[in-house]
Amino acid sequence: MILVTNNEGTLGVPTSARMLADGAGALDAIEAGIRPIEADPSVRTVGRGGWPNILGEVELDACLMDGTTLRTGAVGALKGFLHPVSVAREMMRRLPHELLVGEGAARFAAEIGAETTDNLIPDSKRAWQAWFDAELSPEEKRLWPNVALAPLCRHAIDPEIGRDTTVFLAQDASGAICSGTSTSGWGWKYPGRLGDSPIIGAGSYADTRYGAAACTGAGEMTIRCGTARSIVLYMKKGATVADAVHEAAEDMRALQGGLISRVTIHAIDTRGNHKVVAVNGDGSNVYWLWEGAGAPRRCPAEAVAISDDAIGRVSPTARYTARASNQS
Numbered sequence: 185m186i187l188v189t190n191n192e193g194t195l196g197v198p199t200s201a202r203m204l205a206d207g208a209g210a211l212d213a214i215e216a217g218i219r220p221i222e223a224d225p226s227v228r229t230v231g232r233g234g235w236p237n238i239l240g241e242v243e244l245d246a247c248l249m250d251g252t253t254l255r256t257g258a259v260g261a262l263k264g265f266l267h268p269v270s271v272a273r274e275m276m277r278r279l280p281h282e283l284l285v286g287e288g289a290a291r292f293a294a295e296i297g298a299e300t301t302d303n304l305i306p307d308s309k310r311a312w313q314a315w316f317d318a319e320l321s322p323e324e325k326r327l328w329p330n331v332a333l334a335p336l337c338r339h340a341i342d343p344e345i346g347r348d349t350t351v352f353l354a355q356d357a358s359g360a361i362c363s364g365t366s367t368s369g370w371g372w373k374y375p376g377r378l379g380d381s382p383i384i385g386a387g388s389y390a391d392t393r394y395g396a397a398a399c400t401g402a403g404e405m406t407i408r409c410g411t412a413r414s415i416v417l418y419m420k421k422g423a424t425v426a427d428a429v430h431e432a433a434e435d436m437r438a439l440q441g442g443l444i445s446r447v448t449i450h451a452i453d454t455r456g457n458h459k460v461v462a463v464n465g466d467g468s469n470v471y472w473l474w475e476g477a478g479a480p481r482r483c484p485a486e487a488v489a490i491s492d493d494a495i496g497r498v499s500p501t502a503r504y505t506a507r508a509s510n511q512s
């Protein structure tokens with residue numbers, strides 16, 4: 185058995201590890217581990233308390249994948265519900281579909297009686313309002329929201345306004361391997377923007393025969409590279425989990441234009457091995473590891489640079505009020 189989550193998984197790791205130790209299935213353990221993270225407003229990048237989009241609305245993404253059946257459930261840009269991961273789980277049970285977005289996802293969530301909530305907490309509202317007051321011209325304010333949003337979207341790459349996800353990878357006592365993700369995506373994103381978290385094959389993938397992978401960071405990069413699926417395919421072709429993750433990081437060198445930033449890749453194989461690599465990381469990334477016994481422990485991720493200027497392009501000192509700092 186093994187459980188790997190990113191640092192954002194702190195609130196759920198003990199639950200998932202205990203459930204796996206007690207014989208629970210990987211999918212149940214992952215869903216149960218992600219739910220408290222979604223519900224806690226102090227986690228600013230997942231569920232309630234997540235940063236809003238550029239219109240000040242919280243849009244949530246989540247998915248689960250069962251590596252034995254290769255069934256998935258994913259929701260994107262879901263508004264007004266507390267547990268997107270559980271809506272994704274119910275999709276696997278009740279629908280012949282794999283991905284629902286926006287109004288359709290909300291309609292399904294309401295249909296199954298999923299818990300509703302206002303995900304925009306007062307502090308997020310305050311931060312969004314401060315951005316609005318400081319950054320928009322009087323004319324834009326007068327016309328709001330009927331203004332061009334695209335020029336304002338550079339704020340979505342500001343690291344100070346929240347970008348992270350929680351990712352869980354688990355192998356249970358039966359050997360089944362599953363993955364799960366949940367996120368509010370990038371703060372100040374264009375409405376309807378989906379990151380990689382609900383995109384199976386980009387932000388996560390699981391196959392009980394080979395292993396699983398999940399990513400955090402710039403979803404635009406892993407969508408373009410099909411990162412999570414690539415890692416599992418590399419393992420299928422005989423690569424170790426470490427080599428597969430490094431190969432996927434190498435794939436990112438081909439990216440030209442668009443957003444180049446940081447991505448952290450998490451992966452496990454079928455034999456209890458794992459690898460976590462922070463692409464363009466600054467050496468501070470940590471993750472949670474539980475290897476079937478004892479308590480989960482925090483471990484440092486390996487940092488790998490794939491572009492010399494990537495970190496400089498997303499200034500770590502930028503603020504959501506610093507309009508000029510993110511123009512590129």
Ligand code: ASP
Nearest residue numbers: 347348349369379401403
């Ligand atoms: N991967 C997420 C997204 O692109 C955000 C993150 O993990 O930082 O929406």
